[in-house]
Amino acid sequence: MVSVSGLSHRFDTKWVLRDIEFEVAAxxxxxxxxxxxxxxxxLLKCISGLLRPTEGEILVDGVSVVRDPxxxxxxxxxxxxxxxxxxxxxxEDNVLFGLRRARKxxxxxxxxxxxxxxxxxGLEDVESKxxxxxxxxxxxxxxxxxxLCMEPQVLLYDEPTSGLDxxxxxxxxxxxxxxxxxxxxxxxxxxxxxxxxxxVADRIIFLHQGEILFNGSPVDFRAVQDGPIxxxxxxxxxxxxxxxxx
Ligand SMILES: Nc1ncnc2c1ncn2[C@@H]1O[C@H](COP(=O)(O)OP(=O)(O)OP(=O)(O)O)[C@@H](O)[C@H]1O
Ligand SMILES: [Mg+2]
Numbered sequence: 604m605v606s607v608s609g610l611s612h613r614f615d616t617k618w619v620l621r622d623i624e625f626e627v628a629a630x631x632x633x634x635x636x637x638x639x640x641x642x643x644x645x646l647l648k649c650i651s652g653l654l655r656p657t658e659g660e661i662l663v664d665g666v667s668v669v670r671d672p673x674x675x676x677x678x679x680x681x682x683x684x685x686x687x688x689x690x691x692x693x694x695e696d697n698v699l700f701g702l703r704r705a706r707k708x709x710x711x712x713x714x715x716x717x718x719x720x721x722x723x724x725g726l727e728d729v730e731s732k733x734x735x736x737x738x739x740x741x742x743x744x745x746x747x748x749x750x751l752c753m754e755p756q757v758l759l760y761d762e763p764t765s766g767l768d769x770x771x772x773x774x775x776x777x778x779x780x781x782x783x784x785x786x787x788x789x790x791x792x793x794x795x796x797x798x799x800x801x802x803v804a805d806r807i808i809f810l811h812q813g814e815i816l817f818n819g820s821p822v823d824f825r826a827v828q829d830g831p832i833x834x835x836x837x838x839x840x841x842x843x844x845x846x847x848x849x
Contacts, residue, residue, distance in 0.1 A: 604629040604789040605650070605757055610659030612645055619645050621813045623659070627806065632783055632790045634800045637810035638831055643793045646810065650791065651759055652676045664756055680755030682746050684762040688734040695730040698748045705753070720748040723785065724778060740771035747778065758782070760792040764799050776802040797839040
């Protein structure tokens with residue numbers, strides 16, 4: 604469903620992504636993780652059409668993001684870090700924003716769509732609230748409802764659990780998996796939260812200094828002992844052992 608090939612990007616003379624190749628199958632949840640400065644945000648920007656890569660190709664359902672961005676991007680939904688809602692608009696106006704711009708919608712249809720989307724993300728009685736009246740986790744849910752409103756085939760999540768307490772982060776991870784299960788959506792999640800990664804990922808893609816260091820299953824990822832991945836796994840293990848000692 605998402606295919607990236609020969610993707611390289613440089614800012615001025617500095618190459619920050621080098622020959623990135625991977626595929627994410629329909630319905631799969633792929634987590635992109637990696638060291639700070641590894642190129643995750645740059646990769647996500649290329650996939651979401653915000654940045655034109657220096658070289659390479661990105662296909663979404665067979666359509667090129669580089670050559671035919673409007674057509675390809677209509678298949679993508681973005682769930683931004685910190686939800687990025689419009690502060691002065693109600694939940695209803697935020698969720699229906701893209702849809703109202705795209706086409707004329709009758710009030711009864713709007714009501715039906717809004718009700719369905721809010722139910723899907725587990726929210727009730729929030730239609731007329733402003734983002735400032737919601738908790739961080741609720742705002743993330745509204746951000747997801749807004750992305751789902753345009754009926755994308757692929758969802759891109761940028762750090763969906765950052766800034767959330769562990770319990771709320773857990774509920775958002777559940778929501779990512781439930782959304783995929785219910786709608787069959789292909790999902791790409793940029794994350795650095797190790798416990799979250801193992802809860803949601805079917806595939807892990809690890810970027811290090813602009814290159815893919817690992818692309819495979821969570822089980823194989825856990826077995827890596829060397830290098831930056833081994834270090835990360837070792838740290839996560841010792842933290843969970845400390846927790847077990849409490
Ligand atoms: N607009 C830019 N101009 C120049 N260099 C940039 C720009 N954006 C990113 N970089 C550089 O590209 C490299 C990759 O950055 P990127 O933000 O993609 O990493 P990241 O994996 O998202 O890191 P983090 O985990 O810290 O968010 C870094 O060395 C960064 O300094
Ligand atoms: Mg980043």
